[in-house]
Ligand SMILES: Nc1ncnc2c1ncn2[C@@H]1O[C@H](COP(=O)(O)OP(=O)(O)OP(=O)(O)O)[C@@H](O)[C@H]1O
């Protein structure tokens with residue numbers, strides 16, 4: 001809650017974090033603090049480690065056979081890998097949206113209810129679902145068709161449903177892994193305005209290969225290349241005055 | 257050009273192979289039916305006893321015996337096999353465990369059916385004191401079917417999109433919730449179809465049941481797993497070893513019944529699988 005001039009208190013902290021998959025290094029010695037209430041963008045080339053870093057924050061990497069994590073990740077100061085910390089609890093606090101809409105082949109209602117049902121929060125199911133669908137701007141359009149198959153929605157709406165599914169759990173943090181990569185520009189614009197509206201209410205970490213998207217939405221930017229955190233800082237500084245030559249060449253590459 | 261012509265060649269060749277194997281099957285069925293015709297009558301199917309004389313004998317006990325064996329094998333192999341697959345795919349955190357169990361199953365799959373009979377004789381019939389019963393037959397065929405059940409189940413579980421699986425975990429679901437709410441329902445259509453296919457193969461096996469000591473002459477329809485081991489494939493075998501010409505027709509007729517049961521089981525699996533798939537959409 002410390003929002004003094006010296007910087008907001010971090011929600012998530014990675015300390016000397018390394019991840020490898022079956023011996024192949026995906027992330028190496030990354031130390032990064034994610035301040036509360038900010039939108040932090042993770043940018044960098046393909047295979048740079050953006051998704052791996054995001055998945056370190058909600059312990060999703062451990063579901064990949066052969067994944068080995070070293071280093072520490074803290075959520076509100078608590079090491080999320082320490083014994084006694086339940087992965088499911090971490091994941092409810094640190095929600096995630098994936099690149100492609102990953103809906104369950106069931107009804108709209110069942111999709112949004114999934115996390116609440118899994119954690120036994122079923123008393124206010126309808127209210128929570130209405131709240132989440134309202135937040136993502138889908139409620140007025142689909143309130144009467146909640147029993148329709150989720151996969152029958154348009155791609156952009158499917159992705160917004162994924163946001164709703166995650167938001168229904170009232171997480172503290174939202175990890176967004178290239179949420180617009182599979183969408184056309186109109187749908188992308190709607191998702192971006194949704195993300196913009198969520199800023200402040202949530203701590204958001206957005207992995208994106210869209211440099212303009214990062215510039216438009218984020219306060220802070222971290223540049224990852226080859227599994228290494230090359231540099232991070234205020235978005236404006238990174239984009240206008242990068243310290244590292246690699247960051248500069250990545251950022252200029254696109255506009256050539 | 258070259259590649260295209262090669263493809264034409266290959267296409268022609270595999271087309272010919274398909275016609276050939278289809279033809280072989282139809283010819284086989286034709287001969288079988290011609291042989292079976294004199295014996296294929298209702299009282300043959302329903303007859304409560306298989307006697308030493310061709311007249312008045314039937315496959316009633318063998319049909320019921322095979323049905324029992326199928327039920328027992330399914331009741332054992334399906335839960336154990338699907339459970340093993342779920343464990344290997346979802347729980348075995350250390351790769352080595354999964355690899356070791358996988359290797360063991362591969363080994364089991366390579367064991368010839370007759371050897372399953374030998375092991376079944378030692379373990380179920382003798383050591384566990386079941387005797388040459390339907391129960392021992394069901395247990396033996398369960399071990400025979402197990403590797404295939406595990407591998408079809410693993411395949412079915414892997415067909416669940418990894419993204420959807422991760423999404424379920426990311427919403428705070430536990431392993432068991434992901435397995436029960438996502439993996440099993442999504443895999444159910446191929447699980448059902450694959451299991452029926454595997455079981456249909458198993459109930460067609462004569463060799464292991466012969467080794468266990470299947471009987472070919474019985475005067476009553478088995479009513480419990482503890483009754484003597486009778487089955488369709490062993491009945492077919494028994495009749496083929498008899499000299500009298502009438503027995504050839506009986507063997508053919510019993511073969512037709514066995515094939516019908518196997519094809520029926522497969523079809524049922526395929527239809528049920530497709531129905532499940534449609535209801536999941
Ligand atoms: N499940 C996995 N198994 C093996 N290697 C993996 C796995 N996931 C990621 N990697 C490897 O880890 C490295 C980092 O990948 P990651 O997906 O984190 O990068 P990214 O920045 O998200 O890239 P992209 O732009 O492609 O999404 C890559 O070299 C990738 O090949």
Ligand SMILES: [Mg+2]
Pocket residue numbers: 050051052177
């Ligand atoms: Mg990625």
